[in-house]
Amino acid sequence: MKMMPHMLKSSIRYIHLLMHKKYKRLIFLAACFFISATGFQASAQKVFDFNANCQQAYKEITSLKLDAGISLINQERQQNPDNLIPDLLESYVDFFTLFFNEDPAQFEARLPNFSERISRLEDGPENSPFYLYSRAIVYMQKASVEIKFSKTWSAGWDFRKAFGLIKDNRKKFPAFAPNNMVYAPMLVVAGTIPDGYKWLASLFGIKGNIQDGMKLMVNFVNSQDSMAKLFFNEASFYYCYILFYIQNDQEKVFTYINQRNLDLQNNHLLAYMAANLAINAKKTDYAESIINGRNQSAQYLQTPVWDFEMGYIKLHQLKPAEAATNFQHFLDHFKGKFYVKDCYEKLSWCYYLMGNTTAANNTRQLVLKNGNTMTDADKQADKDAKSGVWPNMILLKA
Helix, strand or coil, X not given: CCCHHHHHHHHHHHHHHHHHHHHHHHHHHHHHHXXXXXXXXXXXXXXXXXXXHHHHHHHHHCCCCHHHHHHHHHHXXXXXXXXXXXXXXXXXXXXXXXXXXXXXXXXXXXXXXHHHHHHHHCCCCCCCXXXXXXXXXXXXXXXXXXXXXXXXXXXXXXXXXXXXXXXXXXXXXXXCCHHHHHHHHHHHHHHCCCHHHHHHHHHCCCCCCHHHHHHHHHHHHCCCCHHHHHCHHHHHHHHHHHHHHHCCCHHHHHHHHHHCCCCCCCCHHHHHHHHHHHHHCCCHHHHHHHHHHCCCCCCCCCCCHHHHHHHHHHHHCCCHHHHHXXXXXXXXXXXXXXXXXXXXXXXXHHHHHCCCHHHHHHHHHHHHHCCCCCCHHHHHHHHHHHHCCCCCHHHHHC
């Protein structure tokens, strides 16, 4: 029994020795892991590489050939898994899908993607001009989509973030041409805020100037910079809308479209822009030629907005039966709320012009039950429906 303390001490020392050896072994293994992990992190450093593959994906996506763009994105991810440009390009895909089709189910599914991409883009190298720029684009796209789904407060904050990021990027990388493609229209839009709401713009830290914005936009679309040339089609989309609605120079828009040889056949984004502006400028036949002349391949984004535009064309041509078919097809397939009241009103006009007063009155009631009043056209349609007064037939035809 007296031997027990000695045996116990020996046992304890032996256990300590084993633990010490295991401890050293653990330290060694941990060190090896740390070194290998550090080496792995170094080799897995994120980059912004807008290479030829990404450039082609961007061109496909901004032509609304979304599936072709996604295929190239997937290919790029396999070849260059550390490249973050595919995240930026995917944001364009979600943006165009939601902006044109306004499907609430798609909105719920895709909206979180914007925030997730912003987080991933933050892992990129800060010495790249795409570090701030890419997040500014995603925030701007997110804000535009949120407006479509009546989330105006969130849209305001996201627009503010985009505005701040692009301002900072212009200071940090003044020679990076794409900055101005984004900053210029932001300046113009901010410059159109009515005086009574400038306090709100001030709250968001936004100060605009129409003249400065237009000057930057003109310089960009005329630039020979390689990046400006890459983003030319997207810039032309912004420029034409600003020129049409802010500068109110409609003829200059169509002169620009023709002189710059914008591809209205194979680029559906530009085709939509040109047709939409032509309809609003009452260039009905020109708008019809654009819509009918565009590439009809199923590879392009399928959207009912083409029926809405064609409905307006046929109505302007006083072909109410054909217009009614187009408007009804739009209403049957469109799941959003923008221009829905306007569409129902124009559909009611079609029936009114055809002498079908019952269908006209029934359709007018649908104006009050559907859509929203976010746009001026929808507000006017809602007001007309509430008045209960039909326009003079002769004046309406005129």
